[in-house]
Amino acid sequence: MNPADRLRELAIRHAAFAWLDRQRAEGKETFSQQDTSGLTLAGETMRLMPTQQGIWKPGQLAAALSFRTVYRPDGSNRPYDDAVGVDGFYRYKMRGDDPNHFENRALREAMIERLPLIWWLGVQGGGYSALYPIYLVGEERADLQFVVDIDAVPQPDIAWPSTDLELDPSYRQQLTKRRLHQRPFRAAVLRAYRTSCAVCSFRHSDLLDAAHIQEDGAGGRPVVTNGLTLCKMHHAAYDRKILGITPDYEVRINAEVLREVDGPMLLHGIQEFHGQKLMVLPARRAERPNRLLLDERFQAFLNAS
Ligand SMILES: [Zn+2]
CATH class of the missing domain: 2.30.280 (PUA domain-like)
Structure with a gap:
């Protein structure tokens, strides 16, 4: 050429x-x-x-x-x-x-x-x-x-x-392998959740992640039922076990963090979601989060509290 x-x-x-x-x-x-x-x-x-x-x-x-x-x-x-x-x-x-x-x-x-x-x-x-x-x-x-x-x-x-x-x-x-799956996984999970955070329904795609329920390093599969669309804030809170999600799709906040006093972000962005149902789930039942995987992850949240 x-x-x-x-x-x-x-x-x-x-x-x-x-x-x-x-x-x-x-x-x-x-x-x-x-x-x-x-x-x-x-x-x-x-x-x-x-x-x-x-x-x-x-x-x-x-x-x-x-x-x-x-x-x-x-x-x-x-x-x-x-x-x-x-x-x-x-x-x-x-x-x-x-x-x-x-x-x-x-x-x-x-x-x-x-x-x-x-x-x-x-x-x-x-x-x-x-x-x-x-x-x-x-x-x-x-x-x-x-x-x-x-x-x-x-x-x-x-x-x-x-x-x-x-x-x-x-x-x-x-x-x-992880890098290969990252984009198609993100595309599938964001589509299933209509480009909205499952916890708070925030919709700005730049600030949304496709989170794994069972983590990649622990053998988690890159499929929609092992995923959640979460905003950056709720993804980080989920990974750090500040926020947990029950197998019945309810949000729990770490007890210590619930008692903290800070500003409006902590109050409205984290604490007020305690006890709330997920705001966004996939329309198709077959695409909703796998309850066994949620449970496993929720136990890890409880153990960290
Ligand atoms: Zn959120």
Whole structure:
């Protein structure tokens, strides 16, 4: 690829990422094909998602722009984990069994030119979450797969470990799995709770988190029934066991914190929720929080009080 072509490829990709950033800033987490069609990017009209197969190369580009992984509800409980290698890199299967199929060549071109891509990850309940920028850092032709690096994807909610990743590859593998699930999990949980905090119904998406009931590190699955949409304040209070949620969906506040005297935030933001029912639950019963997981977490809250 000559330098001018490569620059043009980059300009279109950066315009696509900027468009996605704006959508996310407005609270959009889940995308359909229709949402991402007919966009004008650096003067070109194109869509961002494949329609049929998993790999998408727009006619105006020489390399693939995106690829897709569907959500499989009846497969693994953690649908993307199987393909994360011990080196912490994900393996994306080539199209068919010919490494030189034109779609595989389009992915290879993005790999050779180090062009960033979008990875569409299926969201529980429908639609796709966008992971970007993604890089392909190798291929394993005998196994018909590309090696995917997600390290460049911003993940503000996951702290980097102090562990030396090179000395502890299994930690790197775990971290990649967590990072892979983070966005589709958030998209599914925020959709189920209509982008509102379960405790207080606060609706500003920038200040909302998808909280795990059973924590990721304790084997918690990235599914809606193990999630709660919580505002930053109530998420932190839940994690620090200042706030508990009973298996009957009622809020409890730590007794010591209930007695504290502070200002309006403590009074209205925390203490007044003691004994209240959750204000927001998923409309579909099958998506409501798993009572066994809530109970386990509530016992930990009681033990800490
Ligand atoms: Zn809240």
